[in-house]
Amino acid sequence: MAELLKEPKRLKGNTGEWELVIGLEVHAQVVSNSKLFSGAATSFGAEPNTQVSLVDAAFPGMLPVLNEHCVEQAVKTGLGINGTVNHYSRFDRKNYFYADLPQGYQISQYEFPIVTGGHLDIEPEGEVAKRIGITRLHVEQDAGKSIHDQHPTQSYIDLNRSGTALMEIVSEPDMRSAEQATAYMTKLRQMLRYLGTCDGNMEQGSMRCDINVSVRKPGEAFGTRCEVKNVNSIRFMRQAIEYEAKRQIRLIENGGTVEQETRLYDPAKGETRSMRSKEDAHDYRYFPDPDLLPLKLDDTFIERVRAGMPELPDEKRARFVQDYGISDYDAWVLTSDQVNADFFESVAKGRDAKLAVNWITGDYFAYLNREGHDVADAPIGAEKLGGLIDLISDNTISGRIAKDVFEAMIETGKSAGEIVEEKGLKQITDTGAIEAIIDEVIAKNQDKVDQYRSGKDKLFGFFVGQVMKATQGKANPAAVNQLLKPKLDG
Amino acid sequence: MMSALTDLTVAAARAGLDAGDFSARELTQAHIDAMARHRTLNAFVTETPERALADADAADARRARGESAGPMDGVPIAMKDLFCTAGIRSTAGSHILEPFTPPYESTVSGKLKAGGSVLLGKANLDEFAMGSANITSYFGPVTNPWVAKDGDNRQRVPGGSSGGSAAAVAARIAIAATGTDTGGSIRQPASFCGIVGLKPTYGRCSRWGIVAFASSLDQAGPMTRTVEDAAIMLQVMAGHDPKDSTSAPYATPNFAEKLGAGVKGLKIGVPREYRVDGMPQEIDRVWNQGADWLRAQGAEVVEIGLPHTKYALPTYYIIAPAEASSNLARYDGVRYGLRVDGGDLKEMYENTRAEGFGAEVKRRIMIGTYVLSAGYYDAYYLKAQKVRSLILRDFTSAFEQVDAILTPTAPSAAFVLGEKQDDPVQMYLNDVFTVPASMAGLPAISVPGGLSDEGLPLGLHLIGRPFDEVTLLQVASALEEAAGFDARPAGF
Secondary structure (H helix, E strand, O other), rough: OOOOOEEEEEEOOEEEEEEEEEEEEEEOOOOOOOOOOOOOOOOOOOOOOOOOOOOOOOOOOOOOOOOOOHHHHHHHHHHOOOOOEEEEEEOOOEEOEEEEOOOOEEEEEEOOOOEOOEEEEOOOOOEEEEEEEEEEEEEEOOOOOEOOOOOOOOEEEEOOOOEEEEEEEOOOOOOOOHHHHHHHHHHHHHHHHHOOOOEEEEEEOEEEEEEEEEOOOOOOOOOEEEEEEEEEOHHHHHHHHHHHHHHHEEEEEEEOOOOEEEEEEOOOOOEEEEEEEEEHOOOOOOEEEEOOEEEEOHHHHHHHHHHHHOHHHHHHHHHHHHHHHHHHHHHHHHHHHHHHHHHHHHHHOOOOOHHHHHHHHHHHHHHHHHHHOOOOOOOOOOHOOOOOOOOHHOOOOOOEEEEEHHHHHHHHHOOHHHHHHHHOOEEEEOOOHHHHHHHHHHHHHHHHHHHHHOHHHHHHHHHHHHHHHHHOOEHHHHHHHHHHHHHHOO | OOOHHHHHOOHHHHHHHOOOOOOOOOOHHHHHHHHHHOOOHHHEEEEEHHHHHHHHHHHHHHHHHHOOOOOOOOEEEEEOOOOOEOOOOOOOOOOOHHOOOOOOOOOHHHHHHHOEEEEEEEEEHHHHHHOOOOOOOOOOOOEOOOOOOOOOOOOOOOOOOHHHHHHHHOOOOOEEEEEEOOOOOOOHHHHHHHHEEEEOOOOOHHHHHHHOOOOOOOOOOOOOOOOOHHEEEEEEEEOOOOOOOOOOOOOOOOOOOOOOOOOOEEEEEEEEOOOOOOHHHHHHHHHHHHHHHHHHOOOOEEEOOOOOOOHHHHHHHHHHHHHHHHHHOOOOHHHHHOOOOOOOOHHHHHHHHHOOOOOHHHHHHHHHHHHHHHOOOOHHHHHHHHHHHHHHHHHHHHOOOOOEEEOOOOOOOEOOOOOOOOOHHHHHHHHHHOHHHHHOOOOOOEEEEEEEOOOOOOEEEEEEEEOHHHHHHHHHHHHHOOOOOOOOOOOO
């Protein structure tokens, strides 16, 4: 924790240092039972083409009807990212042909997005904190999926995703390192999950990003950017940024110029490659969708959404420090995921919060990792862990014994109390009983007592060990220390 | 007396059915026979006689039980083939949707079905409702039942895009028909075929399940032989639909409330900007006649200014194609409709759309793509939208002064099939009087006003306040009464 936080590191080229400039466009699938403009379901992993309405398949005469829940989710997200929710926004058509785009256009928001402005405060690993500006958030339809590897000459189309609501969240080009980009994505994902507006499952494609990368000499104007499309993991994003930055630096230093283009990241090769150049860019012929009325939101609506907002990560983190007296670091770890934060609160309630944090972030998280569980589905839940902590707090068992008890809980599924009872692990706190054992140990080891008394006081540990051994670890360690000292000192 | 049955209006048919003068089956069979007899008009893309008889039997059964599904129960109608009808091929007049049978029913056709109306078939139309002569249909042109007098037997166009609907109603094949109107597609063919065509206020009828042409303009409406029938049919078609975000969340008034109430005390505006250069004298004549009729019935007719009128047509031909270019992107051969294979995806798109769309549709897709493209958007689309608000403002201030606006429906009578075909701009000029109301989303109606020098019908056009179809129909019924239009196409 005491490490020194640094400014983002610059990249070294043959001609000196380079600064990276990164902006992110994140596509987040809105958590909603039905699609943005149709009543079809949206669950992941359904059989192909089973969640498709006539609207999603763009049958003649079908018309879109805006799903109000999706609007609410976008407004909630806009408030979460500190943006301004616009009273007027509009849906536009983005026209292009593709086999998995049934309408031949995507309904999106081009000129008047639902949310303008905003920011997220990030704490990149090892770097100083930074505020990243957000340009806009708009709502749009997703396309279907083309499947090219099922037939030698034909492509298959799955329209289940067609028409699903997406939020596109566009950042300012404020990031200067892959660490910052990583922290931004992590923070945004955390925010969306807290708000319940996107599940953040990148591997299922419900959150993906386009990365705009350019390089420049410090202090100079922005360089020409390349856009790396559709990156679906934070790890790949990092790799793509690093590869792309190095490619651009090498290109410029070898006398070339960066062409503005769209590129693809190939995770297998760890490189980006050109997809289409600026000249080949589509002319999307945006125009207001005449099938939909402009979206007008009044303050009553916005305030109602605001009133339904959950406690956000930064607020929760501050409250944990304040209310539970735990460290900011621990609070940060716990609040990184709302489920963990909730778990902590149910364990810590009425208990020693610091002890709860230590157990949760230590043995408990290790157990989850080892067994491949989530907090939500782990057999040992808050109640059982709380029971174990209760036994430590009331001195029934020592912290050392508690670790054994925890392992036994994992093995047997029994409660801490049951295990302590069955195995007779109750701590010996009776000073008389401990004293008797101390006396016995001293009597058996008179030579060591002599050495101790002649100055080898490190041997104190040996005597503690012997006492604990004689009690199978059940003696209260504090009591042992307290009673042993005067007896050895004579 | 089978021919008499096909002469009935909706109101009269309804009365006859209620009185037990004839059954819905008899009424329907008479119209099925007429449909078969006049197949040369090519008014239908798909005939559904079996469905019609089943609908009719169901209506008769209801009546026998003393029940009624509504004011159109048992009335045979034609459905423009732009409405998706469950289990019945719905083509939009296009090759690309030739094999398409939707598993769903559009809101408006569903209301008519629930209201007991009998479906005779799917009416022919310009491809994707793009056209003013019904000559762009993949299924061939529709012929207007009217021919000129004095032995000029050249085939005339029925107008478009709802040409099949208009021809069917004029030819006494259907008692009424649905149309859709984007820039005049109900009103102009109504004028050419001598019937009544009502485009309601944008948002009055749901667009759900209607193949989209230009979403901000498309509106379904009734095509009938009387103003009263238009009111009756609109009553069934209209209403808020939560599936269409642009459908108006207003209660539906009783559209027939003020029919026949006269126009005494009403103010009717005649816009000076509609006196365009080169307007045929006969159009001017019928227009003046219309004004005189209203004046004679006690209305005050005043000249008004709608200064941005001249920009309506050019801006319409930016906005409508822009929306169409995007709306028609879904016809890509991937999921339904025509697919013409190719070596890869792009080639499949190109082959499918090259073969699937006709020349007019391609022209509009290209215009629309162009006006939305980078570097041109501001100069075309955005500018057009601004002009559109100015057009609306013109009307808004005019309606502070007047209760309805009277204009001609079209700058000419039905022209000869094959004319104007090579010059799209000439064709587009057909919509010069109908487009401004479309751009402003206003309700408007075409009522037969008389015959041209050649003996062809000419329509009078009334534009009303938004969501005030009641007053619009009130004025229209006064015009109708004064015009006493009882001419009919020879042989029908």
